[in-house]
Amino acid sequence: MTAFAEERRADRAADAEQRRIDAAAVDARRIEREKAADERASRLNEQRQTDRVRAREAQARTRAERRAARGEALTPGNVYRKGTLALVTASALGSLPAQVLHFVGISPMLLPLPLAIEGAAWVMAAGVAYADERHLPGWVRWFLRLLVLAAAGFAASINYTYGLHLPGLSAPDRQAAGIGLAAVTLLGPVLFEIRQWVTTLSADTNSPEERARRRHERKRRRQHRSIAQLADRFVSAAPFGQLDFEEAFAHAWEIETGTSTPGMTPRLHQRAARSTAALAQAQRSAVGDSTGRGLFGRLFRRQTESSPIQNPNQDESPQSITNRLGSDLQESAPETPPAGTEPPTPESADPAPAVAPEPVAGPVAEVEPVKSAEPPVLRPVAAVESGPRRATGRVPQSARTPRPTRTPDELLTEARSATADWPDEKLTAEAIRKAVRTSSANGRLLRDALKAERAERAVSEAQAA
Structure with a gap:
């Protein structure tokens, strides 16, 4: 019994587990079915929303296109052209009906006559438009306009006569008719001609550059008629x-x-030469003569007055003067004059500079002043030392080698x-x-x-040319 009960409990447990599974x-x-249904419903909703957005965008584009089409159709140019037509x-x-009734009342055989008259006016008006399109000469257009005026005038006279003879109307009404x-x-022909004229002018003057070019061309031909x-x-x-016209005009x-x-x-070139000469004259400030001496003399005097210490012919710099000290110091004092002569008086002797000579390195020949009636003569005396000597200071004016003044x-x-x-x-x-071996001031x-x-x-060569 116990084993059987246990088996039954085990079977019942297994059945319960199976039912639970x-x-x-x-x-x-x-x-899973509910999840799939939810996903399917979500996709459908998204698709419906996308379709609605696309439909709204398509409607917006359609409305925009319609507005653009209405805007293009209702531009002043289109309204004028279509309204004129x-x-x-x-x-x-x-x-046309008044002309047909007038000619048919005379004879039915005259029925094509009003069609020919009215058609001639419109065909000639179309010929004016064709002449403008093909840029034909102006006399062709005016000839066609005269034909339009003649046909339209004849038709207007017929209609006026027909209106005056309408039955059943008073005299003022017949006049008005x-x-x-x-x-x-x-x-009709007048409006069509005005429309064609306005269209041609707007096509020609649509570009500001084109208008400016035509104005320039007219002005050039008017001012330079012979060259054009x-x-x-x-x-x-x-x-x-x-050959282009611009190249031909330049030639x-x-x-x-x-x-x-x-x-x-040539006249403008002469004016330019005179202006150049006047400018050079103002810059030169009245040159004295053609050689330029007056100008250089004035510049030289102005420079020397502003710096009186400057030597006009100071051709060498202090460094070059220092390099010349070796050769300049080899000159000694004047030789001893013969015995029995008296020293020169201040009136007969050359005045010596008041600058005391500086001592130089190396012994030189000793000189004694003696009496002499003649001025002293400077003769070089060889220096005792054999090696080169360096400069010991500024060389006085009396010790320098005299140079010619230019x-x-x-x-x-x-x-x-x-x-x-x-x-x-x-x-x-x-x-x-x-x-020229001169100073910087003189160089300037x-x-x-x-x-x-x-x-x-x-300037002289330009004036001569």
């Missing part, structure tokens, strides 16, 4: 399309005026000959100073004088 599986399948159509519909029919007959005519002759003589300008610069003439005119002559073949860019104060003065001479020479 089956229930869990059923619940899992139900959850509508008025022209109404004019034709108002004038005649004038109205004549006006509507002329209104010569350029037209060049263009007509060359093969078609081979004609060079032939007429002798210069390739646009706008320049006048400003001599300096200018030397500078002019030394720089005769120099270009203008090489004409500097330092180069001139080295060439010489540079200014030489540049003034070259400017005057260029």
Whole structure:
């Protein structure tokens, strides 16, 4: 009994476990089905929302396109063109029946006559538009306009006569009917011609650059008539399309005026030369003569007055003077004059500078002053020391080797000959100073004088040319 009971309990437990597993599986399948349904519903909702957004965007695009189309259709140009065509159509519909009734009342055989008259007016009006499109000569357009006016005027006179003879109307009404029919007959061709004229002008003047170009062309032809005519002759003589008008005009300008610069003439070149000469004259501040001596002399005097200590012919720097001390110190005092002579008096002897000579290194020959009627003569005496000596200080004026003094005119002559073949860019104060061996101040003065001479020479050559 015990084993059987245990087996039954085990079977019942197994059945319960199986039922629990089956229930869990059923619940899992139900959850999966619900989850799939929820996902499917979510996708459907998203799709419906996307479709609604796309539909709204499509409607917005359609409305925008319609607004753009209405805006393009309702522009002033389109309204004017389409409105003119509508008025022209109404004019034709108002004038043609009166002409048909008038000619048919005379004879049914005259039925094609009003169609021919009205059609001639419109065909000639279309011919004016074609002439504008093909850029035909102006006389063609005006001839076609005369034909339009003739056909429209004849039709207007017929309609006016027909209106005056309408039965059953009073005299003022018949007058008004005649004038109205004549006006509507002329209104269509006139409006069409005005429309074509406005369209042509708007097409030609639509670009500001094009308008400016035409104004420039008219002004150039008006102000330079002979040159423009010569350029037209060049263009007509060359093969078609081979020569541009601008090139022909430049060539004609060079032939007429002798210069390739646009706008320049011989008279303008003379004015430019006179202006250059006046500018050079103002810069030179009235040069004394053609050699430039007056200018250099004034510059030299101004420079020396501003610095009176400056030696005009101080051709060497202090360093070069120091290098010359060795040769300068080899000169000694004057030789001893013969015995029995008296020393020179202050009136007969040359005045000596008041600067005391500085001592120099090395012994020199001892000199005694003696009486003599002649001025002392300086003779060099060899120094005792054999080796080179260095400078011990500033050499006094009496101990220096005298150098010839050059006048400003001599300096200018030397500078002019030394720089005769120099270009203008090489004409500097330092180069001139080295060439003529002078001071920096004199080099600047010489540079200014030489540049003034070259400017005057260029002005003279320009005036002569």
